Amino acid sequence: MLVSVPWKCVPWRALRGRLLLLALGLCLSACALVGGYSARAHEQLTGLKAAHLKLIDDQTEGPRERAWQADRLDQAASALDLRFREAIEFANSLDDPLRRANLGLLRQVLAADLTYLRERPRWLREPEAQLLREGTSLAYERAIRGECVREGSACRAR
Amino acid sequence: MNIDQVLDTLQDKALAQVKAEFAARLKEALRDDDPFVAQCAEQVQHALVLLHLGQVSRAEVDLLLHKQQLAARIEAHSASIERQARLRRLASGLLDMAVDVVVKAL
Numbered sequence: 001m002l003v004s005v006p007w008k009c010v011p012w013r014a015l016r017g018r019l020l021l022l023a024l025g026l027c028l029s030a031c032a033l034v035g036g037y038s039a040r041a042h043e044q045l046t047g048l049k050a051a052h053l054k055l056i057d058d059q060t061e062g063p064r065e066r067a068w069q070a071d072r073l074d075q076a077a078s079a080l081d082l083r084f085r086e087a088i089e090f091a092n093s094l095d096d097p098l099r100r101a102n103l104g105l106l107r108q109v110l111a112a113d114l115t116y117l118r119e120r121p122r123w124l125r126e127p128e129a130q131l132l133r134e135g136t137s138l139a140y141e142r143a144i145r146g147e148c149v150r151e152g153s154a155c156r157a158r
Numbered sequence: 159m160n161i162d163q164v165l166d167t168l169q170d171k172a173l174a175q176v177k178a179e180f181a182a183r184l185k186e187a188l189r190d191d192d193p194f195v196a197q198c199a200e201q202v203q204h205a206l207v208l209l210h211l212g213q214v215s216r217a218e219v220d221l222l223l224h225k226q227q228l229a230a231r232i233e234a235h236s237a238s239i240e241r242q243a244r245l246r247r248l249a250s251g252l253l254d255m256a257v258d259v260v261v262k263a264l
Contacts, residue, residue: 034238034239034242034243034246098235098238098239101235102232102235102236105228105231105232105235106228106232108228109225109228109229112221112224112225112228113221113225116217116218116221125213127208127213127214128213128214128218130208131201131204131205131208131214131218131219131221131222132218132221132222134201134204134222135201135221135222135224135225135226135229136225138197138198138201138225138226138229139225139228139229139232142194142229142232142233142236143232143236145233145236146232146235146236146239146240149236149239149240149243150239150243151243151246151247157240158193
């Protein structure tokens with residue numbers, strides 16, 4: 001059964017207020033893709049950075065006299081890969097595409113370093129290690145910044 | 159050794175214009191307000207000095223540049239996160255005000 005509703009004129013002032021609320025609501029929903037700060041995601045990024053830089057340090061020449069071993073690099077790479085998988089799984093559970101994308105790019109940084117290290121089966125000289133550390137740190141710092149600029153962040157964005 | 163001394167070793171006149179343009183852009187980037195741009199430029203300068211001194215090879219410089227490209231993509235994502243977070247804070251604040259003030263006045 002059809003019910004006819006009488007047309008009611010809404011005053012412009014009331015309509016303007018409702019439109020404002022609607023616009024703000026739309027704006028908020030447009031930002032919903034980016035989630036807030038996650039202490040666990042932050043900890044994962046800083047941990048990945050430390051582990052990656054340690055891998056480079058462990059491949060750098062030092063006072064030790066033992067020979068370079070490919071399997072040591074493989075073991076370190078495998079351990080780091082596991083940490084990446086854990087971080088990506090966690091990012092998937094938060095359903096944040098930008099956090100996931102950044103982890104994917106950091107994994108590419110690791111892949112580039114591993115390819116470089118495997119092509120030169122020897123200890124790195126210090127200047128070489130220095131350049132490797134610089135590029136790697138830069139990428140992680142940018143990703144950590146991406147976590148620190150989120151709402152509710154407990155860290156300072158640099 | 160600074161970047162000018164490194165670039166001065168390039169003798170080929172055909173490279174002179176490219177060299178001058180590169181040096182100008184690098185110096186501009188070193189002074190950039192954006193810390194990411196300035197940091198990238200510092201790293202490139204450092205890499206070129208090490209390359210000139212023979213302490214690293216082209217492979218290490220190429221690897222650094224590749225990683226800087228990946229870092230630039232991460233930075234773009236982080237900038238987008240920052241913009242959206244700011245917009246969200248702003249919209250949220252305005253919405254709170256609207257609920258408190260505008261709705262009550264209707």
